Amino acid sequence: MKRTIEYTLLIIGAVFSLIGIVFAFVIKFVSKTPEFKSEFKTSFNEEIQGTQDIPSSLSADQVLNSFAGFTNYALVILVISILLTIVAIIFVKKQRILSGVLAIVAGLVSILVMNFISFLLLIVAGIMLLVRKNKTNNQFEDVNFQNDLNNNQNNFESNDNNRNNFESNDNNQNNFESNEKQVNNLDETDKKKKDDDPYIY
DSSP: OOOOHHHHHHHHHHHHHHHHHHHHHHHHHHHHHHHHHHHHHHHHHHHHHOEEEOOOOOOOOHHHHHHHHHHHHHHHHHHHHHHHHHHHHHHTTTHHHHHHHHHHHHHHHHHHTOOOHHHHHHHHHHHHHSOOOOOOHHHHHHHHHHHHHHHHHHHHHHHHHHHHHHHHHHHHHHHHHHHHHHHHHHHHHHHHHHHTTTOOO
């Protein structure tokens, strides 16, 4: 059985996870630059002075460290998700149950970093892999048996037609022989008449 839909969903889910990984790497790289840190600290200090919602004990360095930690966490989650998706793609035709379970797990993992698109695509692909069964050998045997039965029936009808044609030819031959006998009988009758009557020439 072709699994085009499942393949497509898994590949698109993996692509979105890969986009997330690239995006996380870019944020991680930018957040480490001195320019970004300096601008962030200035904005953060101004925000603290202008509002009472942010605790005064919280510093810009703590926020940057927390942001860096979340970025690392997102990278790990996305890498795990994309690896599970790749393994699921490999086993789509060989082990559909295993592939479906891996796709669902990859979707659940991706939701931990709010990757909703990959989550939906992978969950749908996993459910389809679990529900849609492969064609068994018995089904193929049934199809082959039906084809053989149809072929035998066609051969039988062809043989029957050939037999009818043969019988028709045999009847024609019998009619021809009967006509030939009648002609021979007429010839013999005429000859006998000539022999009996000498005046007939």
